[in-house]
Amino acid sequence: MKVISGFALRPLGNEYLLIAESVELVNFNAMITLNESAAYLWRNVADKESFDEQTLADLLLAEYEVSPEQALADARKTIVSWQDAHLLTDC
Amino acid sequence: MQLPNEIFIPEIARLVNEGKQVVFTPTGVSMRPFIEGGVDNVTLVQPNDLQVGDIVLAEIQPQHYVLHRIYAMQGDNVTLMGDGNLVGTEHCSRSGILAKVTAIHSPKGQNKPLTRAWLWRHLKRSRRILLKIYRHTCI
Numbered sequence: 001m002k003v004i005s006g007f008a009l010r011p012l013g014n015e016y017l018l019i020a021e022s023v024e025l026v027n028f029n030a031m032i033t034l035n036e037s038a039a040y041l042w043r044n045v046a047d048k049e050s051f052d053e054q055t056l057a058d059l060l061l062a063e064y065e066v067s068p069e070q071a072l073a074d075a076r077k078t079i080v081s082w083q084d085a086h087l088l089t090d091c
Numbered sequence: 092m093q094l095p096n097e098i099f100i101p102e103i104a105r106l107v108n109e110g111k112q113v114v115f116t117p118t119g120v121s122m123r124p125f126i127e128g129g130v131d132n133v134t135l136v137q138p139n140d141l142q143v144g145d146i147v148l149a150e151i152q153p154q155h156y157v158l159h160r161i162y163a164m165q166g167d168n169v170t171l172m173g174d175g176n177l178v179g180t181e182h183c184s185r186s187g188i189l190a191k192v193t194a195i196h197s198p199k200g201q202n203k204p205l206t207r208a209w210l211w212r213h214l215k216r217s218r219r220i221l222l223k224i225y226r227h228t229c230i
Contacts, residue, residue, distance in 0.1 A: 013098045019106070026106050028099070028115035029132060 001079075001088045003046055009039055018042070018087070032085050037064065038078055053079055097154040103135065104148070104189040112136050113190070117158045121173030122146070124225045125208065126158070126195055133158070135190035144207025146192040147171070151181040158192070162212060174211060177218055 006022035016039035018032040034042060037060065044059050045051045056075035060066055066074070082088050103113050113135045119128040125146070126133065135148055145161050149171055162180060163170040169188060171181040195203040214221065 010102065012102060017102065023111075025112040025114065025134075028103065028113060 001052065001090060002048060002050055003042065003082070004087055004089055005046075007046075007087070009034070009042055009046075016042075032087070037074070038081075041075075041078055096156050100148070100150075100156045100189070107135055107137055107190040110137065112193070114196075121175045122158060122160070123175035123222060124229065125174050125203070125206075125211075130198055131203065132196040133192045134194040134196070136193050138188040138191040141169075141185070141188060141191065142207065144209060144212065146205075147188045148190040148192075149181070149183050150187045150189060151183045156189075157181055160208065160212070172212075174208060175218075175222060177215070177222075 006020055007018045008021040010017045010019055012033070014036075016034045016036070018034060019026060040063060041056050041059055045055065048055070053072065053075045056078055057068065057071040060071040060074055061068060064071075079088070099115075103115060106113050114132050115135070116130070116132050117126060117128055122128065133146075138147060141147070141161065141164065143161050143164060146158065147161060148156060148158050149169070150156050151171070157171060157173070159171040159173045159181065161169055162172045164185075167184045167186075169183050169185055171183065172179070192205065195205055197203055
């Protein structure tokens with residue numbers, strides 16, 4: 001899978017906002033927010049042609065003090081939330 | 092997620108300044124009966140060609156924002172007032188106007204009429220009664 005292109009990540013308080021920079025109309029009511037770790041993952045896979053849950057888990061392990069099991073669980077949760085928000089596409 | 096105004100309003104202003112249209116849901120009751128806070132959405136664009144009667148997003152003091160109607164303009168000075176307010180106006184310069192409302196959308200997806208509310212602006216003395224009727228019949 002890969003992320004849909006055209007989004008910009010903007011810091012907003014303690015969160016990050018994913019803004020569709022390519023569209024003319026930005027709906028703040030449908031805005032997608034990411035916490036710090038999700039934003040970290042997004043930044044690191046935004047330009048990748050392909051990634052999977054293990055890619056995200058490895059990124060979490062490289063940055064945070066978590067167990068491999070916890071990293072994989074968090075990676076799966078992140079992928080589900082991105083899929084629910086229609087942020088992912090097949091390669 | 093509810094973000095404080097001082098964080099997300101500048102972001103709206105930035106996007107509008109880039110030429111984008113921004114939709115968001117304002118809060119509060121100060122623009123009744125034209126905008127129902129927390130319910131209606133508004134579309135904002137760059138504040139070009141400002142006229143009395145326009146609804147605008149303005150910074151009236153540092154990090155203090157209102158979405159109110161322009162009641163007067165004299166040179167660089169702009170006087171604002173909420174349609175749902177009985178007394179009290181705000182003042183800012185033209186540069187304090189961050190965006191202009193071009194559409195008001197109800198939750199059902201319909202656009203509310205966007206007028207300059209000439210009659211309403213001149214009915215300040217009757218507002219208390221009219222707003223009371225609105226609260227009891229329309230909410």
